[in-house]
Amino acid sequence: MRKYLAVAAVMTCAFAAPAAAEDLEFLLVNNSSSTLTGFYASAASSEHWEENLLEGRILASGYEVTVTIADGLTTCIYDLRGVFQDGDVLEDLALDLCELGEYTFTD
Numbered sequence: 001m002r003k004y005l006a007v008a009a010v011m012t013c014a015f016a017a018p019a020a021a022e023d024l025e026f027l028l029v030n031n032s033s034s035t036l037t038g039f040y041a042s043a044a045s046s047e048h049w050e051e052n053l054l055e056g057r058i059l060a061s062g063y064e065v066t067v068t069i070a071d072g073l074t075t076c077i078y079d080l081r082g083v084f085q086d087g088d089v090l091e092d093l094a095l096d097l098c099e100l101g102e103y104t105f106t107d
Contacts, residue, residue: 022072026097029064029104036060036105038083039067043075044094058085069097 030036036059040049053067069078076098082090082105090105097103 035085040081
């Protein structure tokens, strides 16, 4: 089954305001039919994926979690990668997470 991505824009001040020391927070929602086992965010200028932001946890279908990117960078533009229990891997590139505030995976 192929997963499709949906990005929901919400008020920046609600979810994506940088926390402290350039940390970036946003809401990650899994509305797909498969469990999210890995979630990676790297600055769009990077050639490599950073560590798994779920940190050994999973995000089951129908759940959401606040994700913090604490890389110390001043950018808002990130590439995102989701790895699912059913084997699907999805990438979405050059997203402005400061503007979005929320990112949703759907079928």
